[in-house]
Amino acid sequence: MSHVVDIPVFNGPIDLLLRVVSNHELDVLEIPMADVVNAFLVELPAIQESSDMDTISEFLLIAAILVELKSQRLLPGSEDPDADEDMVGFEERDLLLARLLECRAYAAAADVFVVMIEAAAASFPRESGLEDDFVVHAPDLLAGVTVDKLAQAYLRATAERPAPKVDLSHVTVDAVTVSETVQELVQRLPGLGEVSFRQLTQSLVKRIDVIVHFLAVLELCKLGKVSLGQGEVFGDLRVEWIGSDQRLDELAEGLALVEDYEG
Secondary structure (H helix, E strand, C coil): CCCEEEECCEEEEHHHHHHHHHCCCCCHHHCCHHHHHHHHHHHHHHHHHCCCHHHHHHHHHHHHHHHHHHHHHHCCCCCCCCHHHHHHHHHHHHHHHHHHHHHHHHHHHHHHHHHHHHHHHCCCCCCCCCCCCCCCCCCCCCCCCCHHHHHHHHHHHHCCCCCCCCCCCCCCCCCCCHHHHHHHHHHHHHHHCEEEHHHHCCCCCCHHHHHHHHHHHHHHHHCCCEEEECCCCCCCCEEEECCCCCHHHHHHHHHHHHHHHHC
16 A cells, blocks of 8 residues: 655656646645655554555655755756666666566576585595396395285275274363353352452362353353452462442343253
8 A cells, every 4th residue: 555645746656646747737846755654654663563564665765766856856967867868777776676686586596506505525436336147136025925925815805894983082071061050159259258269169170160260250250240360471360259238130141051061
């Protein structure tokens, strides 16, 4: 996306400004380059955050061309420069730059080939072939194959395979519900004050129990019964009960929603 220039004599993308100047529709002397650059510097932090390097490079190129054109008009000379000839010079410069980069790429590839050729020059190929009386015999693929072995192989291939069994040892079969854990925490948290989640689950052994307790704490936080805090990134999660004495009546509707969620 091109940078938008807003000056008294022009309002639009900067690439369009260069096109207007090159078509002699606008005099380059009427362009306040200081205002154009200052406006771009104001927007530069936002452009850098978005990592839009195309907009930055395009502005620098076009601004440099406009500054050069304006300098040629302002500086005294034998005759006024032709803007069309200047634009042709810029195009030829870009073409030469592209060819220079292409030549550098070919030169780098040539250097790689030179290294490979030098490494290959250190090896010596075998110049003599096999002995005249050396005969290559193909291996006997049926060596050691008997009728009994063929019969045993057939029986193994056609034997009935046992039914595949799926290993379910990693599947949790314990009936642990979030609603029951919420009721348990409603009884425990008022007497604990502020407690860390690590202390709240230190007696738990199974991972599923810790996960269910975490979901239950989130449900209580959503219902406004506990407050959660974390002093630092990846620090301990602090849980504090902030519910009133009528918490059981107020949680009835919330527990019903939790049971519907688990169902």
